[in-house]
Amino acid sequence: MSVPIILFFVCALLAVAGAVLLILAREPIHSALALVLVMMALAVLYLLLGAPFVAAVQIIVYAGAIMVLFVFVIMLLNAGVEERTDFSKIAKWAGVPLGFFLLLLIAHFLARSSIGTAIATGAGAAAEQASTRELSVQLFRQYLFPFEATSILILIAILGALVLARKDE
Amino acid sequence: MSAIPISWYLVLSAVLFGLGVVAFVFKRNVITIFMSIELMLNAVNLAFVAFARARNALDGLVFVFFVIVVAAAEAAVGLAIVIMLAQHRESLNVERVNLLKL
Numbered sequence: 001m002s003v004p005i006i007l008f009f010v011c012a013l014l015a016v017a018g019a020v021l022l023i024l025a026r027e028p029i030h031s032a033l034a035l036v037l038v039m040m041a042l043a044v045l046y047l048l049l050g051a052p053f054v055a056a057v058q059i060i061v062y063a064g065a066i067m068v069l070f071v072f073v074i075m076l077l078n079a080g081v082e083e084r085t086d087f088s089k090i091a092k093w094a095g096v097p098l099g100f101f102l103l104l105l106i107a108h109f110l111a112r113s114s115i116g117t118a119i120a121t122g123a124g125a126a127a128e129q130a131s132t133r134e135l136s137v138q139l140f141r142q143y144l145f146p147f148e149a150t151s152i153l154i155l156i157a158i159l160g161a162l163v164l165a166r167k168d169e
Numbered sequence: 170m171s172a173i174p175i176s177w178y179l180v181l182s183a184v185l186f187g188l189g190v191v192a193f194v195f196k197r198n199v200i201t202i203f204m205s206i207e208l209m210l211n212a213v214n215l216a217f218v219a220f221a222r223a224r225n226a227l228d229g230l231v232f233v234f235f236v237i238v239v240a241a242a243e244a245a246v247g248l249a250i251v252i253m254l255a256q257h258r259e260s261l262n263v264e265r266v267n268l269l270k271l
Contacts, residue, residue: 008173012181019188019208023195028261031201035208038185042211049178049222054233058214061237066207066244073248074200077255082198083262099187107180116176118223138227139234150238157242164249 004048011048015041028079032070039063053132178219185212198261199251203244210240 018037025031039062046055110116139147189212192205214233221229251261258265 005173008177012177015181016184016188019185019192022201022204022208023188023192028198028200028204031196031204035204038208039211042215045178045181045215046218048173049218051218051221051230051233054214054218054230057234057237061241062207062211066241069244069248070200070204073251077200077252077261079198079200079261082196082201103180103184103187106183107176110176110179110183111174113176115220115223116174116179118175119172135227135230139231143231146235150235153242154238157245161245161249164246164253 007044008048011041011044014038015045026081028074028082029071032067032074035070036063036067039067053135175219175223179216182212182216182219185209185215197263199254199263199266200248200261202263203247203251207240207244210236 015038018034018041021034021037022031025034039058043055043058043063046052046058186209189205189209192208193202196202196205214236217229217233217236219229221227221233254266255261
């Protein structure tokens, strides 16, 4: 067992635990904190995958900006304990085993596929790190038009949020 | 054994996406439903980064960038809608939001 493998398992466990916590938590603020845990674990996994820029963006934009927005809205609306609806017995007794079966099926075929057997981390991995310089060259040359389109998307989103949040006169 | 194959990351991504779908279906609070959408987007991002690593190409990372931008726009507009909803209905439960129901 080398360090990357241990790191992978710790982060994978943290991510799955955070996702389960998100489902089980009754207070929205606990769900939000669980989601932050998932995002942090994913950021470490991105570092393991040799993508430091994406890891930084994940922490700054996702865990930093988007989750702060969520926590802010939870605070603003004073969201309390959530009402639970009891789900059907069929969902419990058929859904869970079938879900696990589907997961095993996916894992089986992924492990045998040509792309799944490629080495991601550790000895025999392709490149050590995707450099931020190459990434930005790709982004501003090949993907320049989509990049500019996202600025218009953000502008429309800001306008939409403003219009929605405006007080009725 | 000292190397991690891509399939481990992809399976983790599938697990997280599945948990996001479960949260989306079971949760009753509008805000937590939004959070489960973010969880699903995160799972897809992990798959994108893993594929970029497998193919040794940077396009996957650019896709992740765009997904994050779309998620930010979606969160801004969605949370504005949630605030409107809470003001009009005085509840965050999605079952009370039945304006379009016959």
